[in-house]
Amino acid sequence: MKKDISNTTIGLIGGGQLGKMMIMEAKKMGFKVIVLDPAKDCPAHSICNEHIPLSLNDESAIRILSEKCDIITYEFEHINVDALLKLEEENVKIYPSPKSLKTIQNKYTQKAALLDADIPVPDFIYVENFESLEEAGRKFGYPFILKTCTGGYDGKGNFVVNSSDDLEEAYHYLGGSKAGLLAENFVNFNMEVSVIACRGIDGSLSVFPVAKNTHVNNILEETLAPAPVDKNISDRAMNIAGKALNLLEGVGIFCIEMFITESGEVLVNEIAPRPHNSGHYTIEACATSQFEQHIRAITGLPLGDSSLIRPAAMRNLLGEPGFSGPAVVKGMEDALKVKGAKVHIYGKAQTKPHRKMGHVTVCAETLSEAAELCKKAKNLIRIVSEKEDNYE
Incomplete structure (x- = not known):
């Protein structure tokens, strides 16, 4: 007999934009979601079934969440992993597992585990x-x-x-x-890429296309999918991602960030055990988004088709320099006139310089067209505050 999951409640540690987008997919499948986040106006607040406004690292708060839910997941890895390990010993379902989270939280143990498994790292x-x-x-x-x-x-x-x-x-x-x-x-890389990959409770794997990432001041500026690399490199990157997930026995979405060197080496930089900024393009560009795939995985549902439908470009919308305070979005009307532009505003009440406030995605027939249109749409939007007259 197939398990009835219709009354499943998901506990989510963190109510930022990643959490909000997870909830949107969970709601489509009929799940209830309870969020633990100290910010009463966090992006996920308006759409969750219940909001517990306590610290992400408060062991008692995490326990309260666990008592209300059937499954726990998280949108941010810097959380109280020891509290999660205790709950797992009490048979609370937590995905990705606290064991894999503990390995990933420490960059040294993460790199050492990858090296021991013959996964290439700097x-x-x-x-x-x-x-x-x-x-x-x-x-x-x-x-x-x-x-x-x-x-x-x-x-x-x-x-x-x-x-x-x-x-x-x-x-x-x-x-x-x-x-x-x-x-x-120091890796003198030719390109930064990431692979969004998912592993189900049954060990099934689904790997999304390799995406090229460009950072400015250490913040992701643009993601292009598929990455403009040859098939040999793409296949190696996707294989490495799958190998890393099997090593970690991960359940849910993971992002594997990698460097590609001029000589064609593929080296793992870091792993994030959650949906990732560089995977936002999957919402419009893939048959199944990273957020839907994560919900499918942690609830034991079959993983969806992760293939790319059309080339895509994604750009972050950051808070403008010189502005801090209640967020005001300007230029949305003009941006949405750009062919194919999809604008996502996260709903953060306050803006500050370089804070991630939203993103724009464009799908097109070619990668170059998607990139050009996405840049155009992004440049038409400004995230400022009500005190714009004070801008210098």
């Missing part, structure tokens, strides 16, 4: 003290990358060490001996 060492940081300089030469092992996103928690003169500044800037640090060889 050369790295653990930095225990200042002497080992000096050793990293001798081992890798300059520049090299220094990272905090835990926390950090959009470039936060990273320091490019350009010469031995930067060692002391980098060490203290990232927390010194009080913080776990990872030194990594």
Whole structure:
């Protein structure tokens, strides 16, 4: 007899834009969603069935969520994994598993696990003290990358060490001996790409096309799908993504960020155990979006078709420099006149410089056309605040 999932309630840790887009897909399939997020006006608040406005890392709050739900998932990896491990021991269903989350949360253990599984990664060492940081300089030469092992996103928690003169500044800037640090060889890559991949409870795999990513100031600016790479590289990247998910025994969507070098090497940079900014193009461009696929996976439903329907470009909409305060969206009408433009506004009440406030996607017959139209639509929209007259 097939299991009845019609009354399933999903508990979601985090109510940001990723959570909101997960809920939109969960609602289509009839699921209820309860959100844990401290912000009473978070993007997911307006569409969830219930909102628990407590800390994402509060063990008692996570337990309250678990008592109300059948399954727990999350939209942000920097959460209280020890609380989740305790709940899992009590047979609470949590996907992706706390075990895989714990491995991924620490960049050193993540890289070590990938290396042990013969998954290619940049050369790295653990930095225990200042002497080992000096050793990293001798081992890798300059520049090299220094990272905090835990926390950090959009470039936060990273320091490019350009010469031995930067060692002391980098060490203290990232927390010194009080913080776990990872030194990594600087990869002179030809392209940054990501692969969104999903693994079901039954071990089934679904891998989305390889996408090219362009970052500005460590924030994703543009994603193009499919990535303009030859089939050999594309196949290798997709195979690596599948191998990584099987290694982690992951359930749900994972994003595997990679570097492609000029010599054609494919190296894993980092893994995120959740839907990802670079996978937003899948909403319009693929038969099944990353968000629908995640909900299917964690509820035990068959995974959907992840094939690309048409080439697509996605660009982030960031808060304009010089503005902080209640968000105002300008230029939407003009942007929607652009052929194929789909605008997503996340519903964040407050804007601030470079905050992710939305995104634009365009699908077209060719990748170059999609990229051109997407850039045009994106440039017509500005996210400002009510105090625009104070702009300098």
